Amino acid sequence: xxxxxxxxxxxxxxxxxxxxxxxxxxxxxxxxxxxxxxxxxxxxxxxxxxxxxxxxxxxxxxxxxxxxxxxxxxxxxxxxxxxxxxxxxxxxxxxxxxxxxxxxxxxxxxxxxxxxxxxxxxxxxxxxxxxxxxxxxxxxxxxxxxxxxxxxxxxxxxxxxxxxxxxxxxxxxxxxxxxxxxxxxxxxxxxxxxxxxxxxxxxxxxxxxxxxxxxxxxxxxxxxxxxxxxxxxxxxxxxxxxxxxxxxxxxxxxxxxxxxxxxxxxxxxxxxxxxxxxxxxxxxxxxxxxxxxxxxxxxxxxxxxxxxxxxxxxxxxxxxxxxxxxxxxxxxxxxxxxxxxxxxxxxxxxxxxxxxxxxxxxxxxxxxxxxxxxxxxxxxxxxxxxxxxxxxxxxxxxxxxxxxxxxxxxxxxxxxxxxxxxxxxxxxxxxxxxxxxxxxxxxxxxxxxxxxxxxxxxxxxxxxxxxxxxxxxxxxxxxxxxxxxxxxxxxxxxxxxxxxxxxxxxxxxxx
Ligand SMILES: CC(=O)SCCNC(=O)CCNC(=O)[C@H](O)C(C)(C)COP(=O)(O)OP(=O)(O)OC[C@H]1O[C@@H](n2cnc3c(N)ncnc32)[C@H](O)[C@@H]1OP(=O)(O)O
Ligand SMILES: CC(C)C(=O)C(=O)O
Numbered sequence: 042x043x044x045x046x047x048x049x050x051x052x053x054x055x056x057x058x059x060x061x062x063x064x065x066x067x068x069x070x071x072x073x074x075x076x077x078x079x080x081x082x083x084x085x086x087x088x089x090x091x092x093x094x095x096x097x098x099x100x101x102x103x104x105x106x107x108x109x110x111x112x113x114x115x116x117x118x119x120x121x122x123x124x125x126x127x128x129x130x131x132x133x134x135x136x137x138x139x140x141x142x143x144x145x146x147x148x149x150x151x152x153x154x155x156x157x158x159x160x161x162x163x164x165x166x167x168x169x170x171x172x173x174x175x176x177x178x179x180x181x182x183x184x185x186x187x188x189x190x191x192x193x194x195x196x197x198x199x200x201x202x203x204x205x206x207x208x209x210x211x212x213x214x215x216x217x218x219x220x221x222x223x224x225x226x227x228x229x230x231x232x233x234x235x236x237x238x239x240x241x242x243x244x245x246x247x248x249x250x251x252x253x254x255x256x257x258x259x260x261x262x263x264x265x266x267x268x269x270x271x272x273x274x275x276x277x278x279x280x281x282x283x284x285x286x287x288x289x290x291x292x293x294x295x296x297x298x299x300x301x302x303x304x305x306x307x308x309x310x311x312x313x314x315x316x317x318x319x320x321x322x323x324x325x326x327x328x329x330x331x332x333x334x335x336x337x338x339x340x341x342x343x344x345x346x347x348x349x350x351x352x353x354x355x356x357x358x359x360x361x362x363x364x365x366x367x368x369x370x371x372x373x374x375x376x377x378x379x380x381x382x383x384x385x386x387x388x389x390x391x392x393x394x395x396x397x398x399x400x401x402x403x404x405x406x407x408x409x410x411x412x413x414x415x416x417x418x419x420x421x422x423x424x425x426x427x428x429x430x431x432x433x434x435x436x437x438x439x440x441x442x443x444x445x446x447x448x449x450x451x452x453x454x455x456x457x458x459x460x461x462x463x464x465x466x467x468x469x470x471x472x473x474x475x476x477x478x479x480x481x482x483x484x485x486x487x488x489x490x491x492x493x494x495x496x497x498x499x500x501x502x503x504x505x506x507x508x509x510x511x512x513x514x515x516x517x518x519x520x521x522x523x524x525x526x527x528x529x530x531x532x533x534x535x536x537x538x539x540x541x542x543x544x545x546x547x548x549x550x551x552x
Pocket of ligand 1: 135155166167197227
């Protein structure tokens with residue numbers, strides 16, 4: 042297993058002296074805070090499907106929802122709690138009896154109760170004194186404990202709360218019976234150093250500490266890890282980093298960092314991370330950005346020639362871990378930045394082994410030129426280019442060569458094409474009109490070569506989507522008692538058509 046803590050001198054030195062836990066508990070809140078992502082609303086069945094898969098993934102706790110918020114939410118949490126999953130099922134409740142009763146009714150293992158403690162929330166939102174807040178928290182915790190249910194307590198907006206008051210709230214919560222206290226960085230204002238300081242301070246008086254980091258400044262994962270360095274035993278996370286505003290700490294990022302950098306275990310089966318990410322992406326309809334760490338489509342994709350060359354020689358040159366460890370796969374992408382090593386490897390992968398130097402040079406040129414036009418070059422594009430290049434009659438054997446082509450088309454002109462062909466070293470110029478530019482171009486060629494060779498069939502296909510897609514033209518020509526089918530691929534359909542026809546003519550004449 043890759044373990045940066047052991048293998049990387051710098052990380053090893055930096056972590057020296059820290060008392061890291063062997064194991065961190067993963068509290069997944071995709072179905073609660075994750076569902077608070079604006080625009081996301083999951084049905085009962087969808088929540089159940091995600092819960093089952095989170096359980097398979099191996100998270101320790103699933104926060105299934107906030108039962109007081111709607112009857113659908115209540116139904117979903119109740120259903121999930123009835124599934125007998127390995128994971129502990131948790132429900133959220135304000136420090137309000139009605140919320141707690143609703144959560145108890147769902148039959149959950151743990152209730153996560155919260156109340157805000159920061160001056161802003163006290164003054165403007167709750168309109169409560171410090172004492173009232175402590176009292177509400179204590180009452181809520183005691184009430185839940187009376188029902189024999191585990192309690193997790195959060196001081197909402199903890200990271201903008203006076204530290205002495207925060208410590209007092211948490212100590213009172215523990216005295217009231219809270220099994221674990223959670224420290225929410227509700228609007229993501231923490232930096233890793235400050236998180237480390239805060240958790241270290243709280244750890245002096247409290248054992249079981251959890252963190253809930255938001256990503257408003259993109260620091261949710263870094264802050265979660267800093268909390269673990271300071272002794273937190275549990276991290277709140279969401280799949281794909283979903284959640285309010287900038288989201289929460291991403292499950293896949295926290296877990297892989299813990300496993301592969303710190304060497305801290307969780308119960309999560311990392312090979313399932315990509316699958317759960319895709320499931321959540323599908324059901325929430327929130328697209329995962331391609332450059333998203335761990336689960337993004339580009340997380341293990343390489344286009345740059347230098348990187349692809351390195352990866353082909355030894356994958357770890359440009360990958361921190363093998364993609365299989367998180368259920369991903371390596372992809373070598375061809376495009377503008379591609380080098381010859383990557384193209385060679387791609388051709389081999391696609392089964393092309395007999396390509397000569399001249400053809401290879403042409404294939405590289407065509408792939409790069411497609412990339413230059415801003416296109417991502419797919420395997421199908423490569424196949425079409427290769428087939429086109431290797432299928433051609435060689436320059437030496439050609440009887441007919443295209444010297445020039447011009448087409449004109451529009452809504453107020455008749456589509457017209459003029460071509461200049463070199464036939465047996467004679468330059469023949471013709472022009473023709475047609476129903477469109479392709480028809481005109483093909484008719485102009487036909488005129489130049491005479492009636493002895495005829496186009497029997499013509500077919501065009503876009504290889505990939507988009508107006509700039511590579512188009513593949515397949516034509517069947519008949520002449521001198523022979524029938525030849527040939528193809529050509531270009532982004533320009535007129536050029537593809539003309540090249541396919543001329544190649545066919547050459548094949549008939551060569552034969
Ligand atoms: C940081 C977080 O992520 S917290 C979770 C946020 N998630 C959600 O809010 C999603 C689900 N929420 C809902 O469906 C609704 O907001 C409900 C059902 C919870 C409450 O709805 P309503 O009763 O209509 O109140 P509304 O949402 O407008 O206002 C919140 C009320 O809760 C109070 N409140 C907020 N947090 C707490 C708390 N932790 N403990 C006690 N009371 C609280 C507010 O002071 C306000 O009270 P008021 O109505 O007396 O002024
Ligand atoms: C309920 C709490 C933990 C929360 O979601 C937050 O503060 O962000």
